[in-house]
Structures are given as structure tokens and as C-alpha cells.
Amino acid sequence: MNLLAFNLPLVVLLPFVGAAFAAWASRLNRLGAAYTSGLVTLLSLALLMPSVPLPFHDQTLIQTWDWVPDLGLYFSFRLDGLALLFALLILVIGLLVIFYARYYLSAKDCMGRFFAYLLMFMGSMLGIVLSENVIQLVIFWELTSITSFLLISYWQHRKEARQGARMALAITGAGGLALLGGMILLGEMVGSYQLTHILAAGDLIRAHDWYLPALILILLGVFTKSAQFPFHFWLPHAMAAPTPVSAYLHSATMVKAGIFILARFFPALSGTIEWTLLVGGAGLITLLIGAYTALFKHDLKGLLAYSTISHLGLITLLFGFGTQLAAVAAIFHIINHATFKASLFMVAGIVDHETGTRDMRRLGGLIHYMPHTATLAMVAAAAMAGVPLLNGFLSKEMLFDQAVIASSISHWALLLPVLVTIAGLLSVAYSVRFIMDTFFGQPKSDLLHTPHEPPRFMKIPVDILVVVCLAVGILPALTVSPILETAVAGTLQAEVPDFSLAIWHGFNAPLMMSIAALIGGVALFLKRDTLFQLYQRHEHVDAKRYFQASLQGILNLAQTVTQRFDKGSLQHASAWVIAVSLAAGIVGFAGFNGSLLGETPVQSVDTLTVIVGLLGALAALMTAIWHRKRFVSLVVIGVVGLVIAIGFVKFSAPDLALTQLSVEVVTIVLLLLALYFLPQASPKEINRVRLWRDALLAGVSGIGATLLTLSVLTRDFDSISTYFLENSVPGGGGTNVVNVILVDFRGFDTLGEIVVLALAGLGIYSLLQGMTLPAPKNDLRGRLWNPDKHPLILQTLTRLLLPLMLMVAVFVFLRGHNLPGGGFIAGLIASVALIVQYLANGIDWTRTRLQIDMHWAIGLGLLIAIATGLVMMAMGYPFLTSAFRHMHWPVVGEFELASAIAFDLGVFLVVVGATVLSLVQLGRLSHSSHAGSTWKS
């Protein structure tokens, strides 16, 4: 068994499976979830290991399975340098975060939920970075939006957590839609949705007319996810999440997904002036805004959030330069940012955990209480500030270098080195502030409890990350060089350019800029008081307010538009539907030239058909006229239903006639039960104008439908019924074509329908559950209801009926495949049989004797139906193919045993379950509504 043939999907899907296990494990043991998650992550990592050497040898591992090949959709995974780097970051930092979270979460927090969400998120992220098919990539992308929503809102009882999560979901979800659009454009341009083809077609894409729209759509996805200006504002609000989540989502994963897309499509999209302006511009603005705002945040995590925004801007800016060396620097900074930012978030979490606050104005002097943590924080913050001998310094030097190179393009570009130096200066200032205000200065006395070092093991993940920062900073060539080179090769899909990872490049411009930033940053920190006053003047500018205002605006607009069409009145809504279909029909007729009637002559009609037809029309008219006399109109509706059934019989559709009849019975019972709760007198609701409008609509649409039918029926046309008639017996093994279509040819449709029916039944049940409505005690003339609720004659005789009706149901069911009948009709007959018992004997009486929970019937029916389809799939046929064999039993005679009958049994059970469940629930409503009154059942 070659693991390299299928390990990538396992790596991705394992966390999803593990999530279920983690949720389950937390019931056994509070810490079970943490250990399960750790094990799952390790297992994923182990599964990835065999394929790790491949990218280092310039090989790309691709594993593909068909999904919907006709749509260009494949279940397809890819491992190259870039994917490997990200997968390792996700898994390793994920492992550290799980370790950290095990100590961070308090006893009140539900461990299972947290770790299950975390694992699902990890799986989604792995899916993004390991996808070869771009549509599959978008699916995982959306999954990260959803799972991050769950993670951010983990503390559901906090308002800001819910708000922050909603905002993150709205912004990143909208971006995901844009990304999907971009990917589809990209796929249509290239003719394939596989990354291999897209990445190789860079020249074609850049020259294509759709390049700009595709680029903008993809960048919308990237900028929303990676919190780039002007979509950066969701990230600080997402800080309401537990700190391990922030450490994971905002260092190595969630926000890096956008950056990953930039890197992934770098060979396909970069190198144009649009790319440089859009990507570089957004990156530069974000870099500056983030760094500037971070300086003024008093909340530790708020500071880190804006610093994350700023660093993401930095990476985006680097990609925006579009040169290969800039891409190297960008990838390098991705690694560095992930390490130092994750450790800083964890430090912030430790401080919060031990002191009970994250407000820097209330913190200070913590170095006396937690020297170890303080040391770790200082190293990590120094890396963030870009102090030499740490990893942040190296990538920041590369940024400065690139800015200097880019400045030679034009006069305006001369500003670039100045601006990035200012950003560097600001980042030094906020890093210094992070350390100074938290760990130095006077210890504050108003803390909740005296701070002390956290448990030893809570610091281990931070230790590891900080050691990595140091090792990369001091010995870059020995540590990070190989994986960086591989990742760059994967990003560029080309030869890796020469770059040198060294601490000392001599006295050059970037070094000067670094020194300027360091000195300037410290100076700025010392002079911060004046700046703080300046900032307070425009502090009220809060993007959240604009976001909420525009969201409310959109909601109001949607509501206004909806209310125009849907006033909560059925008549109004159907008037719109009819009017629109009329308009569509009129447009169609107007654009049609040719005679209305075709060549086939109109058949002559016999008197009986005319009489029955007129009867139906008259009954329909009477329903409308007598609509205020409720019982009369109910009777007339029954006439309409009967006429339709007779029509079906006349035109040889006995199945439909049977169905119509049984549906009619159920409908009348349903209406009677519902009428009980409606006002007894219907007021006159419509005026003359409405009357004429509705009459006009009805008349014109009736005439239109007649004309349409006439013009279709007088023409020769190929109907699909020939196919069904010919293939019914050889293909489906049944002579009742209607039934064979239902259970075999179009079995998937039927499955969908019974699912809808099941949902409707369950929906009615849960809507009416526990509901009491004011039920009238008497009728309009003040007569009380008859106290004899269950007349003896009715009771006795309907009990006789039950076995008889069930026998008919079984008969109709068994013969369904060859003669009129089938699961649906049999189900309706059986439901009527059961409902009659409920009506005649009362709910309590029947329930004690008929102890079948209709929920189980629905569930069992769906299971049987799906299982039938799956068995066929397992045997290598398409879903729901029917296998059949003729049987001969004595007495019963010859009949057919088709696998379709199992499917039909599923249909039967769902129909019985849903119908009885909803009708009995309606009946129970009247029961419970009378519970308080003088009546007892």
C-alpha cells in the first residue's frame, strides 16, 4: 500500500473526524478533548511526513479523484513547497496552541466544543493550502469562515464575542463569494480548475480581457480574509475570542489564508501594473494604518491585533512589488510573523490569565512576578520590532531593501523607503510600549489577584516559538534556509532567485533605515504622551460604526423590498406570482411569430368531458364566490378535487387519480382542523378595485394557460414519455411506468421530495409543540359544542375499519410496481386509516394502543430509502438503480421483488410518519387548547 497515493486527503479530513472524537472525549474526561486533539494533530503530521521530502526534490505531489468531472470539479490535493510550508505551520503551531489551550481554558469552559471547533478549523485551513482544485479550495475557504465564526463566538454569553464573530463572518463570507467568482473566471479563462494548469497559464491570464475583473474579485477575497485596508476593521473585534484562538487564527492561519492566495496565484496574476497598484497600495496603507493604530491601543490583544494588521500589510506590500526577491521576503516574513506573533498572543493570554486584565494602563512591573514570561515576551517583541539577531530583523531588512529598489521606478516611489521606515519606526514604538507598560514601571496594586508565573507547561509552547525566533535570527542559513527555498520554489513555480540570508550585509541603505527606525521608535515611545493627546481627538472614528450603519442600511433596504412583495398576505403574494408569470407569458407570446395553433387538428370532445369540465370550472368559481362561507367553500373545494381525480381517470392516469383522492381526504381533515382555530366569521376584506384586479388576473391567466396548452398540444413534439414507456420493464422491472419513474428513473427526485416531506412534518410538529391557541367554546350562534366527543357508533365501526384499510394499503403498496399503486398512495391510505382512529377515539386512547413514534417512522423511512440507494452504489451501479426478480408465491400469485420496493417502503414510512405526525399535532393543539376549559376528553 503506497501511502503517497492517498495521504493528503487523509491529512485534511482527519481533523474533521477528530473533531467528533474530541467532542465525545470531553464527556469522559475534561482534558480528554485536549489530548484527543493533540493526538489527531500528531497523526495528521505523521501522515504528512512521508511526502515531506518530495518538495525538497522539486517534486509536486498531486492526488486526484473524480468528483463532478463535467463541471471541472475534482477532489484533488497538491503538495508543493508553498503548501508544505503552510501545512507545517498550521499543524505545528496548531499543536502548540492545543497544548497552550489545555491550560488556558478554565473549568467553566466546555472543552469538547472548543477543541472540536479548533480541529475543524485546522482541517479547513489544511484543505485550503493542500487543494489542487480551486473550487475545492473555495469550499475549504468558506469552511474556515464558518469555523472561525464558531471559534470567535466561543464565549457565546459575551455580547462583543457574538458581535465580533458576526462581523468576521459577514466580511470574510462576502469575500469568499467574491473569491468564488474570481476562481470561476480564472477557471473559465484557462479552461481548467486545476492549479497546475492555472499556474502554468500566467501569460494567457494576464493578457485576457477578464484579467482585471478576476484580479479584483480574488483580491476582494484576499483583502477581507487577511484584514487589508479597507476591510481591516473586523480583526480587532475578533479579539473577543479566547486567546489561544487569537494566537492561532491571527498568527499562522486564518488571516494568512488570504496571504496564501496571494502567494499561490503569484505566478498567474502578478507582474502587471494593476497588481502592483492594487496589492502594493492596499498593503502599504494597511501597514501604516495598522502600525499607527497599534501604538494607541491600551488592550494588549488590541495592540497585537493592529500589529497583525500592519504585518499582514507588510507581506501584502512585498507581494505587491511583484519581484521574485520580494516574494522571497514575503514568504520569509510569513514564517517569522507566525512565530513571534503566536508567542506574543500567548504571552498576552498568560498575562490576562494571571492578572485578570489586559489593559496596559492597569498593568506594570510584572517582571518582578513573572520574570520567565517577561523574558519570553521581550525576545518575541524584539523580533516584532526588528531588532538584530532575531528573525524579524532579517525579513524587515529585506523589505527595506525591496523598498529602496522599487523607489527608482518613479518620483512618487521615492516616498516608499520613507514610508516603510516610518512603519518600522511605529512598530518599534508599539513593541517597546507592549514590554514597558506591561512588565516594567511601578507594579499596580488594584489587580484582582497577585500575579505569579503560570504553570510550567503553559509556557512551553512560548519557549519553543521564542527559541525558533532566536535560532532563525542568529543562524538563518542553517535553520530556515532549506524550507524557505522550497517554499519559494513552490510559490514562484520557477527557479529560486539568489538571495542571501545573512545578518550582516555591510553598511547599506536598509541598515541605515533599520537604525533610524530603532532609534526613532524608542524616541517616539518616550514622547508618546503628546501623540496620545493627538490621537484622542480622532479616536471616535470607528469603522465598526460605519460597518453597522451600512449593514443596517442593507437590512432596511432588503426589508423594504420584501415588504413590497410579501405583506404577510397569501392573496397578495400569489397575486404577484401570477402577475409576474403572466407578464413572462405575454412577453413570450409577443415575441412568437407563427400561428397559434399547430398542424395537428383539435380533437373533438365528448359531452361527458365537457360536463365534468364545466362542473370543475363552476366549482372553482363557487369556491371564490363563497369563500366567506367556510364550510360551503370547503365542500366545493372537495368537488374541484374530485373533478380533477375523474379527469385523471378519464385520461388514463389511475395512479394520479388514486393519489388525488387520498390527498383530498388528508387535505380536508387538515383544513377542518385548521378552520377550528381561524375566526369563525370571515370579514369582507376586499374592495371593488381588488376584486376586479383579481378577477382580471385570474381570467387572463386562465385564458393564457388554455392558449398555451392548445398551441403545445396541436403540435407534434417528442416527449420523453416514449423513453420511459420503452425502458420501464427492461430497465426498472415494472409495468407501472409512473411508479418505475418515481422509484427508479427519477428516484433521486423522489428522495429529495420525501426529505422535504419529512422536514415539513417535523417542522409542523416543532412549530406546534407546546403551543396553545384560544379555541372557541361555541359557534357563531352561541351553541356549545356537542359534549359527546367520540360517538359510540363511530368508535366501534372505525375500529373495524382499521385492519381493512391497512390491508388495502398493503395491497396497493405491493402491486405498485406493476399496477396503479405504490408507496406514496399506500402511505396516504395508511395515514388516513390511522387518522380516522385518532378522530374517532381521541388522541389519548389511540396513543396508548398505537405506540409508534412517528419520528422514528420518518427517520427509518429516510434511512431505508438512502440505504437502498447506497447498496446499489456499493455494487457499482448508479445511486438508486433498481435490481429486480420475479417471485411466485402461492395465493398471492406472481409478483415482483425489486430493490425498488425497499425504496418504496422508505417512501411509505416517510409519508405515513409525516402525515400522521402533522395532523395529530394539529389535533392535539385543539386538545390542549381546551384543557383549561370545562371539557374533558
Next chain:
Amino acid sequence: MEWLLSALILIGAGFTLVGSIGLAKLPDFYTRLHGPTKATTLGVGAILIASAVYFSLHQSLSLHELLITLFLFITAPVSAHLMAKAAIHIRTRSIQRTQNKPEFDSEHR
């Protein structure tokens, strides 16, 4: 045999017709109640017997009709009973001859 079957069908049709006329013409609810019950029991019954005999002779043994008869015999009296009960409860207007409790009328009408 032809004659017997024809006679049965005619009897059935005749009772159904009489039942329908009765439903339309009889003076009050209780008398009208008789019409359809005649049609469903005797009228349909005769036709069903004809059908059963005909198909049993010409094709295989046909007993579906027995089931239909059974259903009719159970449901027709139940529905008639329920309607009558409802009519008594809401005190439908009735003619003199159907009232076996005359004081009912004088007090309430």
C-alpha cells in the same frame, strides 16, 4: 344471465336515481338523510353484485367488490349517524311529521 346482470344494474341505477331525487326534493334534513343512504347501500350494492358476478364469470374470481361493499356498509351508517347527531345538536329546522317531541318546537322556534 345477461338478463339478471342487466336487472341488477338497472335496480342499482334506479335506487341511486331515487336517492338523488330524494336528496333534492324531500322537505327537511331528517327525511333528506334517507336519500343518499339508499343510494349508497342498495344502489351501489346492486351494481357491485353485478360487477362481481360478471367479472367472476368472464375472468378469474373477483372479490374486490365484496371489500367495497364492506366499506360502504361500515361507513354509510356511521356518516348518516354523525350527520343526524349534528343536526339534532344544532336543531335544524324540521317538519311536523319528523318531530316526535312536539314541545321541542313550540319552545324554541
